[in-house]
Amino acid sequence: MNPLLSIEHLTMRFGGLVAVDDVSFDAPPQEITAVIGPNGAGKTTVFNCLTGFYTPTSGCMRLRHPAHGEFLLERMEGHAIPARAGVARTFQNIRLFPAMSVLENLLVAQHNALMRASGYTIGALFGFGGYAAAERRAIERARYWLERVRLVERADADAGNLPYGAQRRLEIVRAMCTEPVLLCLDEPAAGLNPRESAELNELLTYIRDEHRVTLLLIEHDMSVVMEISDHVVVLDYGRKISEGTPEKVRNDPKVIAAYLGEEETEEREGRP
Amino acid sequence: MRAGAAARPPFDWPRALKDAGLVAGIVVLLTLALVGFRIQDTAGPPLVYRFDDVLAVTLIAFLGRLAIGALRAQRVVPVLAGALVFAAALTAILAFGIDDQWLPFKSPVLGGTIALAAWILSARAAWLVWHAASETSVEVREARMDRLGAQVQKLAWWVGPVILGLAVVLPFLPWTDRRLLDIATLVATYIMLGWGLNIVVGLAGLLDLGYVAFYAVGAYSYALLALHFDLGFWVCLPFAGIMAAFAGILLGFPVLRLRGDYLAIVTLGFGEIVRIILLNWYQFTKGPDGLSGIPRPTFFGLPMTREAPDGGATFHSFFGLEYAPIDRVIFLYYLALALALVTNLFTLRIRKLPVGRAWEALREDEIACRSLGVHPRNTKLTAFAIGAMFGGFGGSFFATRQGFVSPESFTFLESAIILAIVVLGGMGSQIGIVLAAILLIGLPEVFRELNQYRMLAFGLAMVAIMTWRPRGLLAHREPTVRLGHGPPP
Numbered sequence: 078m079n080p081l082l083s084i085e086h087l088t089m090r091f092g093g094l095v096a097v098d099d100v101s102f103d104a105p106p107q108e109i110t111a112v113i114g115p116n117g118a119g120k121t122t123v124f125n126c127l128t129g130f131y132t133p134t135s136g137c138m139r140l141r142h143p144a145h146g147e148f149l150l151e152r153m154e155g156h157a158i159p160a161r162a163g164v165a166r167t168f169q170n171i172r173l174f175p176a177m178s179v180l181e182n183l184l185v186a187q188h189n190a191l192m193r194a195s196g197y198t199i200g201a202l203f204g205f206g207g208y209a210a211a212e213r214r215a216i217e218r219a220r221y222w223l224e225r226v227r228l229v230e231r232a233d234a235d236a237g238n239l240p241y242g243a244q245r246r247l248e249i250v251r252a253m254c255t256e257p258v259l260l261c262l263d264e265p266a267a268g269l270n271p272r273e274s275a276e277l278n279e280l281l282t283y284i285r286d287e288h289r290v291t292l293l294l295i296e297h298d299m300s301v302v303m304e305i306s307d308h309v310v311v312l313d314y315g316r317k318i319s320e321g322t323p324e325k326v327r328n329d330p331k332v333i334a335a336y337l338g339e340e341e342t343e344e345r346e347g348r349p
Numbered sequence: 350m351r352a353g354a355a356a357r358p359p360f361d362w363p364r365a366l367k368d369a370g371l372v373a374g375i376v377v378l379l380t381l382a383l384v385g386f387r388i389q390d391t392a393g394p395p396l397v398y399r400f401d402d403v404l405a406v407t408l409i410a411f412l413g414r415l416a417i418g419a420l421r422a423q424r425v426v427p428v429l430a431g432a433l434v435f436a437a438a439l440t441a442i443l444a445f446g447i448d449d450q451w452l453p454f455k456s457p458v459l460g461g462t463i464a465l466a467a468w469i470l471s472a473r474a475a476w477l478v479w480h481a482a483s484e485t486s487v488e489v490r491e492a493r494m495d496r497l498g499a500q501v502q503k504l505a506w507w508v509g510p511v512i513l514g515l516a517v518v519l520p521f522l523p524w525t526d527r528r529l530l531d532i533a534t535l536v537a538t539y540i541m542l543g544w545g546l547n548i549v550v551g552l553a554g555l556l557d558l559g560y561v562a563f564y565a566v567g568a569y570s571y572a573l574l575a576l577h578f579d580l581g582f583w584v585c586l587p588f589a590g591i592m593a594a595f596a597g598i599l600l601g602f603p604v605l606r607l608r609g610d611y612l613a614i615v616t617l618g619f620g621e622i623v624r625i626i627l628l629n630w631y632q633f634t635k636g637p638d639g640l641s642g643i644p645r646p647t648f649f650g651l652p653m654t655r656e657a658p659d660g661g662a663t664f665h666s667f668f669g670l671e672y673a674p675i676d677r678v679i680f681l682y683y684l685a686l687a688l689a690l691v692t693n694l695f696t697l698r699i700r701k702l703p704v705g706r707a708w709e710a711l712r713e714d715e716i717a718c719r720s721l722g723v724h725p726r727n728t729k730l731t732a733f734a735i736g737a738m739f740g741g742f743g744g745s746f747f748a749t750r751q752g753f754v755s756p757e758s759f760t761f762l763e764s765a766i767i768l769a770i771v772v773l774g775g776m777g778s779q780i781g782i783v784l785a786a787i788l789l790i791g792l793p794e795v796f797r798e799l800n801q802y803r804m805l806a807f808g809l810a811m812v813a814i815m816t817w818r819p820r821g822l823l824a825h826r827e828p829t830v831r832l833g834h835g836p837p838p
Contacts, residue, residue, distance in 0.1 A: 128720060160722030168720075174713035177706075178828035184703070185710040186721045191703035208702075212830075220832060232832035255721055 129155035175237025545739025554712025559620025567744025593741020639755025775821030
């Protein structure tokens with residue numbers, strides 16, 4: 078089976094600093110691929126290249142969308158990557174729209190579909206077209222996802238007033254509302270307690286199994302990584318040092334050395 | 350009676366005196382140059398010294414600060430006595446004109462203001478005598494005002510229609526005269542401009558300090574189209590809007606990547622550029638001379654004049670009325686009201702459409718928007734264009750009302766006032782903007798008698814609102830769509 082996403086020889090330089098150095102890996106479809114590594118290994122930089130926030134220095138990122146065909150992500154504009162190639166992401170430091178309600182957050186995620194339905198505003202402004210129906214469908218989709226993460230009761234509350242764990246869940250379902258084929262999660266379990274982590278595992282496997290979405294996640298929480306990922310990629314100093322099943326990676330001496338062996342590991346701060 | 354009176358700590362005289370001294374010092378610094386010296390251009394010495402005024406102001410500030418300090422330390426009775434005596438004395442002097450030389454200020458307005466402040470202080474002291482002093486923290490007060498804002502917002506569904514109804518019948522109320530109507534027209538124009546700018550600043554979060562440029566583009570578009578091509582107001586209105594929208598896009602493109610302070614500076618520059626072009630492009634705009642003879646709007650083709658220029662029917666002859674000059678004033682008022690209402694309806698509608706939500710999302714977090722596939726460039730440009738379009742409508746109304754436009758009308762001060770209306774009203778709040786426009790435009794016009802202290806009062810009101818309501822009068826946001834599940838937040 079063709080991988081959904083192939084990253085080939087990706088390199089990202091910031092001046093003299095090589096944040097990502099010739100990294101290649103594949104994300105098989107409908108599987109969870111975890112990218113792990115010590116701080117500053119270049120994980121978030123890979124994500125930023127993938128989602129159009131950086132243009133990589135060299136390399137190629139090929140996404141095979143089952144319906145829309147093949148995309149070369151490094152050649153696309155930032156907003157087109159989620160809109161056309163179907164790549165959604167969340168952020169390490171949560172980025173919701175804090176002063177807007179939970180439901181509105183989920184409707185903004187369906188912006189492009191709603192814009193088309195509203196006749197690019199002009200139609201809906203004068204009440205033409207099927208905008209009302211489209212909005213109802215969008216709200217139904219939002220309700221579906223809110224039910225999944227137990228936030229229906231808080232749908233009309235400001236997103237910024239939700240507790241931390243709920244904000245994390247909301248950010249994930251907001252990304253899901255864009256109907257992605259690839260969902261990139263940047264440390265989704267950061268700051269969650271063990272119970273919330275377990276819920277997160279359940280949500281992510283549900284997304285993979287029921288919605289047939291491929292997941293790519295950066296994670297430090299090994300309980301999440303080892304439990305749910307099908308495939309693990311280990312980065313260190315911007316290079317890929319290991320790849321394979323969780324068991325294989327866990328026993329790889331190079332990985333153990335990267336995490337435990339060197340004392341200066343904690344001091345490295347290469348992440349931009 | 351007052352609770353906890355026994356437990357009060359001894360009054361900290363040195364600290365209170367130090368506080369009051371500091372305030373007095375600041376007042377001296379601020380007023381010495383501005384109030385202490387006055388340049389005279391009539392006969393006599395060119396420089397007049399007014400140190401007695403400075404001394405009076407300083408003394409009042411010193412005593413006032415001491416009184417407030419004493420109130421905070423629950424020393425209520427002496428403050429009450431002092432403030433009452435002071436207020437009564439000042440009021441008596443003002444009311445009976447006993448002897449002007451006892452007044453610290455030559456101006457009765459300023460004397461009256463100070464007397465009023467003394468009365469307020471004594472009222473506060475009297476209140477404290479009967480009620481225990483309640484220290485309300487800033488957070489509590491903010492939360493209370495937010496609840497008030499939310500309640501007002503909830504009331505909006507009938508407050509709005511009531512204000513609207515009042516606005517509609519205003520010309521026919523018994524105490525309405527031409528002056529009040531003129532002021533109301535002005536207020537309606539600024540409400541419209543505020544609502545237009547609110548799209549850019551309140552919804553999309555793009556701080557625009559050059560909004561007056563679009564106002565100018567609208568005014569000149571109408572004036573030039575009308576003068577050169579002999580077109581009427583109703584034909585030109587959409588053109589003026591479209592031209593202003595293009596100007597908005599023109600401004601939008603170079604500032605797409607800028608945010609916050611940088612955006613504000615560039616838009617400020619844009620406003621000035623437009624004004625300076627109008628000033629210097631003499632062949633086209635007649636420069637500082639301005640354009641005069643701009644046609645007045647017609648009522649469905651019926652001119653509001655005594656006699657129609659082409660000898661046809663006029664408004665009064667068509668309806669068989671006596672000619673009255675007030676008719677046109679009323680008509681202009683309704684026109685301003687209608688334009689403002691269109692702006693409001695448009696904003697209310699577009700807030701609930703995807704593009705409106707995208708504007709607000711862009712204000713909240715541009716990076717998150719991009720990661721959800723919202724096109725930041727197009728979204729920002731539509732905000733600029735639509736905000737500018739309403740500025741253009743306002744401008745062409747201005748031109749048709751004045752019959753004359755010149756670059757002088759489009760200075761930075763206009764932009765600042767419109768922005769102040771939006772910010773004071775509470776970013777994004779439609780009814781807040783109405784209140785702020787009435788406060789900032791209506792009141793200064795009503796109180797023209799204050800003449801030279803008018804701007805002082807304006808500044809004082811701004812400072813007061815920004816101290817007590819830093820997020821604007823009614824800064825409460827209602828979601829554009831509700832799921833209607835569970836208890837309301």
